[in-house]
Amino acid sequence: MAVSGFSSSGDRPDPDALLRAAAQEGRGRLKIFLGAAPGVGKTFEMLSEGAARRRDGVDTVVAVVETHGRAETEALTRGQEIVPRRAVPYEGRTLHEMDLDAVLARAPRLALVDELAHTNAPGSRHPKRYQDVEELLAAGIDVYSTINIQHVESLNDVVASFTRVRVRETVPDRILEMAEIEVVDIPPDELIERLKAGKVYLPQEATRALGHFFSKSNLSALRELALRRAAQAVDAQILDHVRGLGVGGTWAGGERIVVAVSEQPGADGLVRAAKRVADALRAPWTAIFIETPRTQHFGDAEHARVAATMTLATQLGGAVATVPAANVVAGIQAYLTDARATQLVVGKSNRSRWFEWRHGSVVDRLVRETPGVTVHVLPNEAQPLPAARRRPVGREGWGSPVGYAISLAAVAAVTALATALFHILELGNVALLYLLPVMAAASLYNLRTGLFAGVASSLAYNFFFLPPTGTLTVSDPENIVSIFVLLGVAIATSQLTARVRSQADLAAASARTNAALAGFLHQLSATNDPAEAARLICQDVGRLFDAQVVLLAAGPGGGLAVQAATRPDYRLDTMDMAAATWALDTGTSAGRGSGTLTASDWLFQPLRAGTRTLAVLGIAAEGAGDPVRADRLPLLAGLIDQASLVLERLRLESEMRDVEAVRTRDRLRAALLSSVSHDLRTPLTAVIAAADELGHGDTPQLAATIKAEAARLNRFVANLLDMARVEAGALKLAVEPVDLSDAVAGAAHDARRSLEGHAVRLDVPPDLPLVRADPQLLHHCLLNLLDNAGRYGDPGTEIVVEGRHHYGEMRLSVLDQGPGLPPGREGEVFETFRRFEGSDRAIGGTGLGLAIVKAFAEAMGMAVTAANRPDGEGAAFTLTFPAALIVREPAQEKLT
């Protein structure tokens, strides 16, 4: 055994152990009463301990207990609180199952649940009682339960091997691994006594085999198994504890176990064996299946067996992988190297001696050619299924008739050629010529076409060239060899070609999968839209698995809502929705092919990020059958991981955007408040002061002040309303042809009060073309630009409005003479509430005007820019009308 030695962990706590401890927080604890056989008194023991806890004041209920009418057991249930069972009608009978919801609703501290391995009636939430127990534990309820050793999944084979009784109801080992185990033990002799005294309840169907089962040797062996299993559980718990504390310790480290499974029956035993080896070594393990050209010819039965084996491996806590390779040995070796595996478990093949002689024994080659890896070879107990292994007639069938016709034509052509050249060719070389059509037919078509060409060639060769020519008789034995050579070549060529072809097909299939994965990621990471991402996920998963797919997430109302689906006519009934909800709530898979709510046609897989379940992916086969073959589950898991990452990224991005939007809104609100208080209060103060003075002062002067300040207020309110309209997205455009000379004159007229003290020159030639604009919005733009120029232009200076036709565009500029704009920050003037430092002077600027200019101009399809004048001190604001906004000159006759 190639154990890589013992390694010290150092003093750091093992993260896995800590995780397991963390998972325990808030969960209920499980205690299992483990017995070697029925009748050892597990139920009795459990009830006594439950009663004791109840006396200690622990809130305890009996969730389900089978007393089988035994008086002493029944006595113990008296005085206990019993949750009534749920009646389930099934095939004319009524079954009484544990009422899981009632127990959850009752929420005791401790629940007693008998017979952990029990299988629930069809239609229950979970097929198995141990899953009910898991749900109780998840709800924080402690559970006491019972089990016999032969129901433990990994020991199932072992028990069956010496008792010859195989039970179908098994409990995964992971359940035992998280439990405290108490072995209920009585000596075999005593148990046999109790059996004879009729104190042991046995199921009706089991009585036949019981004479053998309850033999003393069997009971001793079972007892030993139970004790060993309990000891192993204690070991594991101590180890977890030690690792969690980071206390130094030694254990076998670095072991990795790989079990190679085939499509043959008996592979499940191999997987269980691997699980036992892994448990003993406390090493991770993986079940692999090697996909070779041969697997392409598998029928449904083989695929189903491989799938079942892989599913079992996942249930037993192993990882699974499908490895494409040219042959089994190469595939196993490649995987062992990649995974740095140290131990390999394989089954001894049931193939015939003949097969092994031809192909070489896989096991022999593995043992010889994988140095550094311990190989465990287990005998295969199950009988092989010879019928299923026959190569089905598919692509290797008769082939197309065209192939035969062409082959025949080629043979005829060679015959004609050989006849023409016969005088210079030897007879042997003629035979060589006939190889050509044979090889061509065998490589281009298939074996049968090749054989056909071989036979045709032999006949032609024989008839036309072999003496005596003109007959099919052969005189020279040497020539008989030639005929066999022709046929042999046909067979050899076609087999070689077929193998190359299947390998190429396999490689192509693998490349397709990889390309699909890469394409999936590429498209997904490019999208920023959650709806689009959901659609892509469904579409790609559906395509890769040839299945129906839906993506569900929690809707705004709290329930599940479909985000996307491959087909609009998807059907999700109550059972399906229950499974989807389960997957979302618990973050574990549910539905068909999982362990929960298996009556659903859909398999629901959670898309998780950390502890949060973002969405649930539902997948259903197009016809009947399982949604996903077990050997493709790793691919699905990979896709789901990638999809989860993308969804999480989108969620975070959207959260960031929301935060940013709120921040912007807050900033805007603060700026608005300060602006409103400043700009409303200044004119109001002036109005109030002027009104006070009216009684005893210079009346016309004060009246003028009131009027001017009120006008200023009116402008400000107009700007606020405009801005509110822009922010609300309620800007309605009424675009019509506008004469700019008219528009500028009108704006200058209305802005005359702001422009007082400035000389205003309107330089807009009357022959400029008309432009398309909303006259009101354009008027407000010009008013604000003029207002701004009047405010920031130095007193007494000239303000110029200049209209120019410039390379197909129209430009309208407002130029002032003043301090201008801070260099490099000219564009910032258009930001809402932007006033440069030092510019917040007595001249009240709203900080809104230029932002409105920009918003209105852009709404009308114009651009607006701010710059310092190139020809001197001052700012230049320019509205640019692109060619699309310029109106063509109307025909002259329309105007006269």
Next chain:
Amino acid sequence: MPATVLIVDDDAAIRRLLRNTLARAGYAVVEAVNGAGAIAEANASHPDAILLDLGLPDRDGLGLIPLLQREHGVLLVVSAREATDEKVAALDLGADDYVTKPFDTEELLARLRVALRHRAPAAPAATVTRGDLAIDFDRRLVTRGGEEVHLTRKEYDVLAVLARHIGRVVTHDRMIAAAWSGDEDPRIEYLRIVVRNLRQKIEAPAPVGSVIANELGVGYRLRADA
């Protein structure tokens, strides 16, 4: 006997302001605070002019325009509503003019005067004069300071329709109907350019808009004598 003006507005401060302004200008004033009151008051006092606010508590003012106007003199809309389509609608429904709140009281009185002057003209005037500008409808002759101004046919048609409604807004549609009545595809850009040419002939060297005012998005107005 002074002309009577009916004020229809639900705001007491605006009513008081209008009452004082109108009284100072020598008008008799009656008031109503809603649509129903307006109809009752119009039937009772037969006002010469009505100042109508569109935002009334009981009904929309636009619907009142035809009811109030039919036999009760001129109607001016006085409203805070700015949307150009509402202005056009009010004018199309028969309102004589439109004044936007907040308004200049002098401007309001001038508009009211113009409207009343045009009420019940015994016969359409043969000529209209404005400053040095004179339009003779019979002879289709326009003179400026006695000199004939050469106008194209469209220019004359546009000026004529404005002159017939001097001091009041004429909507784009009415102007286009007056000058391009036979045209299959009349366009507002024709009107813009004709007005621009017309202005060069009758306004220069005064600033653009000093004679023909542009009512943004609604129409044009030939300004009455200052």
